[in-house]
Amino acid sequence: MELKPPKSDLPTLEDVARAAGVSTATVSRSLNSPDQVSERTRQRVMATVRALRYSPNFGARALAAKRTNTYGAVIPTMENAIFARGLEAFQKVLVANGATMLVASSSYDPAIEEDQIRTMIARGADGILLIGAERDPEIYDFLKERHIPVVIAWSGTGVSALSCVGFDNQAAARELAARAIGLGHRRIAFISAYTENNDRARDRVAGARAALEAAGLDPSAMPVLETKYSIQCGRDAFVELMRESPRPTLVMCGNDVLAAGAMRAAHELGLKVPADVSITGFDDIELATVIQPALTTVHVPHRQMGGLAAEVLLAQVRDNSAAQQVNLETYIVERASLAAPGFQPTVAAE
């Protein structure tokens, strides 16, 4: 505490003003709204800025301008490739617009998430990216009260009056399930991420149920196992599901990671995919193409979502534009892990 080094004698706006022979206001304007300054003056100021290696003090600027040019992102975890992708894109767009990104992860815990959101706001975030629409209304009130623009990603329709950039989880899952039913599957099981506090996971399960119902099947007959987001958990869940008799002919998974675990378990149980059992995923991350057989899954445009979220947020903050609701398209990627039940591949495995 005592030894704090002099952080120190960095040039200030005033130093630049003095050196350039203008007022601080002119320097400030040259930096922030160049077109309010004459060409000649601006040149001179900028040259001085460079000569002095001046860099504006962030705190002072934030204090005076009431804006930080910093945006927060609160996501469940960076270790999930889908969020990592989205974040990367979000950040790129931010940087391209001269802004920076604050990140925090909640580990899927609503209490932690709330805390992180408050911290971001206290840190002066001009806007904030949130995943999924489901959370304590009090948080939305808090955000509204402070006039902080929010964009919700990964979920389609969000809270009204809030921007969102997402897709229809339920419709996507329904479509995939319908496709499987069309192929002849009747006994379908589902491995889902925990649905509590997770509207995306819940919607995906609901989508499968809806397809069943539409096909005149009993949706409540579909076994659903909820588990954590990890390969190991997908594996365990699959083993559990295969204890049933008769066995399901298709195991749908709420995401690709769980599906990878399921695939793994299938191999260990000596089950051929898709001959003995079909497996589907959701998200279409790289993993889906690496496992054997390659995974039939739903492609979600994560990068696009992250990039668009940033744009929407920036527009709200900078141009005071209205909240927007953007719904992105998803599509089924047919690979090898889903086929008609009992399907014999022309070339035997191994």
Add this chain to the structure above:
Amino acid sequence: MELKPPKSDLPTLEDVARAAGVSTATVSRSLNSPDQVSERTRQRVMATVRALRYSPNFGARALAAKRTNTYGAVIPTMENAIFARGLEAFQKVLVANGATMLVASSSYDPAIEEDQIRTMIARGADGILLIGAERDPEIYDFLKERHIPVVIAWSGTGVSALSCVGFDNQAAARELAARAIGLGHRRIAFISAYTENNDRARDRVAGARAALEAAGLDPSAMPVLETKYSIQCGRDAFVELMRESPRPTLVMCGNDVLAAGAMRAAHELGLKVPADVSITGFDDIELATVIQPALTTVHVPHRQMGGLAAEVLLAQVRDNSAAQQVNLETYIVERASLAAPGFQPTVAAE
């Protein structure tokens, strides 16, 4: 610009002071150094803070205290699971200490990286996390000039006088290669990430060479293909390597992602792993356990690294402690993809 909503009438320190019947200094102290305030006063102040839902203004605080409690992390990309893991851990430790994380990615481009570093500093980062030690010395000068603590992760010995939390990439790769040589491998090929501006990648290749040399083999005879970080690239590189005659009996990969691609290519070429060709990875991400056969690789404690990096950085900033150099242990994870070289396959790929 014009319509900016009133961000507005949030309570200030002064409001709290007035309401609690004390001076602003006392409120500030209650918040920042509670033990300088009497128990009774503090209680009263805190109650008022809660009642008014007061939250300190970030800019003002940063301006007055010359500290933001914000730390920057500049990484190549969040889409790489190893960095995502490290970052997640880094962030967790930061949050546990009341700090927040600013993130930027450089896409492995030194110019972008430099830019991001400068931006972070301009944003008032109190300290900064960097990946790998190799960069323009000018950047280090800049950082030193501003007295910004830096911690370098992922590389063992870094720039002197800078903290680093890493591991010995070269030794780890050497050990793995030595193990393979002990198994009987003589023709080894290497698929590496681009080594330009990437000391980690370079060290890994160097490690393999060192093992060859130590075994009396010619290190320059080892084919090395450099490529981008992606499964597809690993696949292409592997195919390329298999054109050689005689074929290598072992393809070492600079990371697990490349190895996954190689594995994929091996299957496509009808090559059995490890009978026809062994494959090794590096990093030990989850992917390594999903592919068939499971990957023999080097385990790197990414999370630990990220967490420690945060601790080192915090210590430097808060306690003004000296720079530390921490070297973490790695170890070989033996799975199925590496075995003694089998007979030379005569069946050609199509």
Add this chain to the structure above:
DNA sequence: GCCCCATTTGTAAGCGCTTACATTTAGAAT
């Protein structure tokens, strides 16, 4: 009851910037 010192509290000076408002300057129109 008095003195001294440690503890607690208050006073007020900035921190470095933005911006409303005032002033000056320079063209254009007459």
Add this chain to the structure above:
DNA sequence: ATTCTAAATGTAAGCGCTTACAAATGGGGC
């Protein structure tokens, strides 16, 4: 020339907080 207007620049008032320093308070020890 003169007047008017728009563009360019300057002045200076904060923004909300921290902290050096000063002042007040409260116990012991005598």
